[in-house]
Amino acid sequence: MTDKPGTSEAMIRFRGAGVTYPNGVVGLEGIDLTIQRGEFVVIVGSSGAGKSTLLRSINGLTPLTAGEIEVAGVAVPRRQGRELRRLRARIGMVFQDFRLVRRLSVLSNVLIGRVAYVPTWRSVLNLWPRAEVELAMSALERVGIVDKAYVRAGQLSGGQQQRVGIARALAQAPEVILADEPVASLDPVTSHQVMEDLLRINRELGITTIVNLHFLDLARRYGQRIIGLQQGKVVYDGSGSEVTDEDFRRIYGRRPGEDDFLQEPAA
Amino acid sequence: MSRPAPPPRQLGLTLGVIAVLATMTLWSAHGIGFSVSELVCNAAGGSRLLRESWPPDFAFLPRLIGPFLETLHIALIGTVVGAIIAIPVAVLAARPVSPNWLTWIIDRNFMNILRTLPDLFWAMLFATAVGFGPLAGALALSVFSVAVISKLFSESVEAIDMHLPEAVRACGGSWLQMVGLGALPQVWPQYAAYVMYSFELNVRGSMVLGLVGAGGIGMILETQRANFEYERVTMIILSVLVVVLLIEQVSASVRRRLA
Numbered sequence: 001m002t003d004k005p006g007t008s009e010a011m012i013r014f015r016g017a018g019v020t021y022p023n024g025v026v027g028l029e030g031i032d033l034t035i036q037r038g039e040f041v042v043i044v045g046s047s048g049a050g051k052s053t054l055l056r057s058i059n060g061l062t063p064l065t066a067g068e069i070e071v072a073g074v075a076v077p078r079r080q081g082r083e084l085r086r087l088r089a090r091i092g093m094v095f096q097d098f099r100l101v102r103r104l105s106v107l108s109n110v111l112i113g114r115v116a117y118v119p120t121w122r123s124v125l126n127l128w129p130r131a132e133v134e135l136a137m138s139a140l141e142r143v144g145i146v147d148k149a150y151v152r153a154g155q156l157s158g159g160q161q162q163r164v165g166i167a168r169a170l171a172q173a174p175e176v177i178l179a180d181e182p183v184a185s186l187d188p189v190t191s192h193q194v195m196e197d198l199l200r201i202n203r204e205l206g207i208t209t210i211v212n213l214h215f216l217d218l219a220r221r222y223g224q225r226i227i228g229l230q231q232g233k234v235v236y237d238g239s240g241s242e243v244t245d246e247d248f249r250r251i252y253g254r255r256p257g258e259d260d261f262l263q264e265p266a267a
Numbered sequence: 268m269s270r271p272a273p274p275p276r277q278l279g280l281t282l283g284v285i286a287v288l289a290t291m292t293l294w295s296a297h298g299i300g301f302s303v304s305e306l307v308c309n310a311a312g313g314s315r316l317l318r319e320s321w322p323p324d325f326a327f328l329p330r331l332i333g334p335f336l337e338t339l340h341i342a343l344i345g346t347v348v349g350a351i352i353a354i355p356v357a358v359l360a361a362r363p364v365s366p367n368w369l370t371w372i373i374d375r376n377f378m379n380i381l382r383t384l385p386d387l388f389w390a391m392l393f394a395t396a397v398g399f400g401p402l403a404g405a406l407a408l409s410v411f412s413v414a415v416i417s418k419l420f421s422e423s424v425e426a427i428d429m430h431l432p433e434a435v436r437a438c439g440g441s442w443l444q445m446v447g448l449g450a451l452p453q454v455w456p457q458y459a460a461y462v463m464y465s466f467e468l469n470v471r472g473s474m475v476l477g478l479v480g481a482g483g484i485g486m487i488l489e490t491q492r493a494n495f496e497y498e499r500v501t502m503i504i505l506s507v508l509v510v511v512l513l514i515e516q517v518s519a520s521v522r523r524r525l526a
Contacts, residue, residue: 089438115435116439123447
């Protein structure tokens with residue numbers, strides 16, 4: 001999958017990347033990774049291992065304190081500014097808690113994905129150009145909830161809200177989608193649906209996708225490539241079909257238990 | 268398991284607080300020459316005033332409509348102008364969204380100054396600038412509204428869920444877009460409620476300002492009082508009561524619906 005002709009170019013490259021928080025806590029340390037264009041990568045690790053920090057460093061929400069990250073050949077700026085905004089516009093993000101404006105319509109929420117492409121006054125006054133609305137609508141179609149376009153986001157179920165979250169990311173027409181524990185607030189059935197959506201979008205549109213997961217069965221099932229983090233360092237990097245229980249034990253620093261699986265382990 | 272002993276009653280503290288409050292009250296009464304006996308002796312004058320004030324002069328009612336409208340106009344202009352200016356003032360004074368520390372501290376102090384000075388002071392200030400009249404009143408109430416709304420609203424903005432603004436940032440949004448799309452949509456209902464509340468205050472405020480010449484119902488009240496037309500004064504007070512209660516009812520029901 002990663003070697004589709006013409007797609008084997010580096011999308012994201014970490015070089016000695018590290019994050020030390022102001023309180024001295026080390027979030028990431030000495031990360032060297034290359035993620036190819038079009039890859040679907042799952043990042044696993046116990047909580048506090050640095051999964052979120054890794055994702056958030058890619059779009060600069062958490063600035064690096066060491067090393068650098070390149071996205072499509074552009075170094076992620078450490079400071080706020082036009083350059084960083086331009087980069088973020090190309091990177092969609094999906095959050096565990098959906099992060100929708102519950103009072104606003106689904107469509108308005110998805111249009112937020114277009115902020116970087118319209119004048120501030122138009123976006124703030126909710127006077128979106130027709131072309132932008134069209135993009136948002138087709139993003140909603142892709143996740144199958146276009147019928148809810150004018151419903152208040154807060155009235156949807158959790159799974160539907162996460163689809164709106166994905167549609168917002170899609171509306172950006174991004175090259176990369178970062179999903180930070182996208183199914184952690186969802187029930188098992190909905191979790192699979194959302195993961196299927198992400199995988200389908202990755203395949204159909206070739207958007208490089210990085211998903212943080214803490215359920216091992218989901219990681220194994222959807223991760224074409226699995227990266228294991230432990231205490232801010234990469235301790236595993238391999239294909240999802242080959243990852244063994246022993247690998248998971250190494251990543252977690254303990255024997256994986258019931259809580260590490262979405263459903264009862266088959267074995 | 269043994270039951271816990273009841274905590275000791277703080278009798279000393281209670282008595283102490285009462286003693287302090289009583290001392291302060293007596294001291295204040297002495298300071299302004301407040302005495303119950305004098306009050307009783309002067310009751311005769313008061314009752315004469317009351318007798319002259321009844322019945323209310325209903326024939327005067329039609330002549331109140333114009334001034335009432337003027338009062339409402341002053342209050343409305345003050346509220347609208349104030350409500351618009353209050354938005355940026357409140358946002359810049361809300362810690363999590365304020366762009367930097369310097370802006371925050373400057374704006375905070377600006378708000379404090381606005382709030383410390385009473386609306387009457389602003390009315391005097393604007394009266395020297397544009398002359399006594401409704402315009403000075405409306406300007407004074409604009410400042411007053413900025414003070415009221417920005418204080419309440421900035422506290423609402425400080426309490427928002429900052430995850431949403433971050434999501435706007437993550438899409439490549441600018442600071443303005445973060446505020447306008449991520450922060451403010453969470454607090455528009457509160458904002459509307461504060462604007463309504465400010466309008467209520469402004470209706471009352473514009474009557475007070477009328478007393479010092481800003482026009483409207485307050486001015487009529489003052490001229491009738493100065494002419495000893497107490498039956499008309501009663502009429503004015505009654506109608507003010509009705510209008511204020513009416514506005515409060517409408518405002519309260521709108522705010523309930525917004526909550």
